[in-house]
Amino acid sequence: MVGAGPAGMAAAAQAATAGCEVTVIDTYPAPGGQYHRTVAPGLDRSAAHPPEPVAALNALVAAGRVTLRSGTTIWTAGVDREVAAPFRLHLTGVGGSLTGSATIRARAVVLATGATDRVLPFPGWDLPGVVTAGGAQALLKGQGIRVGDRAVVGGSGAFLLPVAADLAAAGCDVREVVEAQGLRCLMRHLPASWRHRARLFEGGQLAWRLARRRVPFHARSAVTAAAGDGRVEQVTISRLDRSWGPLPGTDRTVAVDAACISFGFVPQIGLAALLGCGVEPEPLWDDPAVIVDHRQATTSPGVFAGGELTGVTGSDGAAAEGAIAGLAAAVALGRIDEAAFAARTRALRKLRAVHRAFATALAAMYRRPDGWLDWLTDDTVVCRCEEVSFATVREAVTALEATDLRSVKLTTRCGMGYCQGRMCRDAVAAIVTRAAGRAPRDTPALSLTPVLTPVPLARIAEVADDPDEPRHVSGRCARR
């Protein structure tokens, strides 16, 4: 299992219970993923109880049913179909040094690598103190740290509400929450059905928590600039038109020391692509997501996937998908038969359907037009890693006719930096679409890389020097 968030934990629990030998690989120091962001190990001396899925996984680990490799990342992977355990995963410790290196082989893989915040550029977004909403919450829950004294939470999506509520409860002065979508659009599409009553109730509770603390919520508004000397000291908030373009004359500034901005979530498909899984733009947001069937099987035999990786569905949907994926892997390994699979997944398939329906309905509330491009100035940095400006990307399209993401990458360096396009993919695709008049044909391109996280050359040399490794693998690594 790759990932110890809701989907990964559920998959591990089901597969272990079905009798599989299970290893869970997770980047973070403790399981839980982004949703059940638990306090970092060693930080909390009180006898705090972790959330139930985390406690359940810990129990399986303690009982020897699951091997948990925390603080570990897969930096590259491959498939060798001629051997019994075809999936080859190269691990490294997260610290960047040479610790934690290992190569493991698996007969089946369940991918639950989740999603990261979608970020969109605006002038000054690279200033220290401007963070993603997910980052603000990770710091709050994982480290017990407020991101600042006075914050604005903004962007778009239901996720802004719990982040703002949690920050306010933690003593941060949340000056306001700005949502780019219009209120009427939100209300019109609100999934107000009896079936979704539990989620609606949660949403109502969040709104109440914010109202009680007098945190203003402004729809059809956005942070369109950040400014400050060495760190963010103020943000500019503008009203938007229906296309998210800024309305002239509506700018106002708010003094802050933190801005927490997010526009939903983007599936992390890098590892799936290396294992041969097909990806396609998922219907809600056009983000490349891993294709799965009703058994959560990907197009690569033996590889299953669940959770946000296959399309954002929220944590309950992720847990249901992960559980089904774990059971499907158990069937593939001959641990349980089809009858047992059908019986054990009956309730899970219903849960999955309910949560997918809610996610679809929720997504209909939030659209993402490209008027935010009008927030940018020529020198706004678009690719943070390589410091590529809006003007440079635009000119690559108009003057150099780089109308697909790969040519934009080759001519401007967007996506060549450490994050390998994770932060700038959406922005670059939108700039290309507007400047070229049509969407780039290779939208996953900035997301695909054979080396998923930076590793020292010595790590690649270890793989190349290993006499058991197939030659074509080391050759490919050496060429890169």
Add this chain to the structure above:
Amino acid sequence: MPPDQRLSPPAGPERGPVFTFLFADVQVHAHAGETIGAALLADGITALRSTRFAGRPRGLFCGIGSCFDCLVTVNGVPNLRACLTPAAPGDRVQPQDGRRVA
């Protein structure tokens, strides 16, 4: 008086004893289990490095290890993500000046 952005119990964790590490030549407070990035932020330090072309300040951004903006040098090892690297007593953490050739 520098800000302290740490949550106290019961809202926050019950932290162990405080220790210090060096960031450039500044003593920074930390507790076991805290990351370097979080400890710096708690003490009000947000700029961790400057970029290599324009020399602009950068700090924590995504907070989860995806963006690679929070890179610092720890005990001589460069380009570590401050948001994922635990702080240890006596660590020597250096901000990275991107324009300077190593």
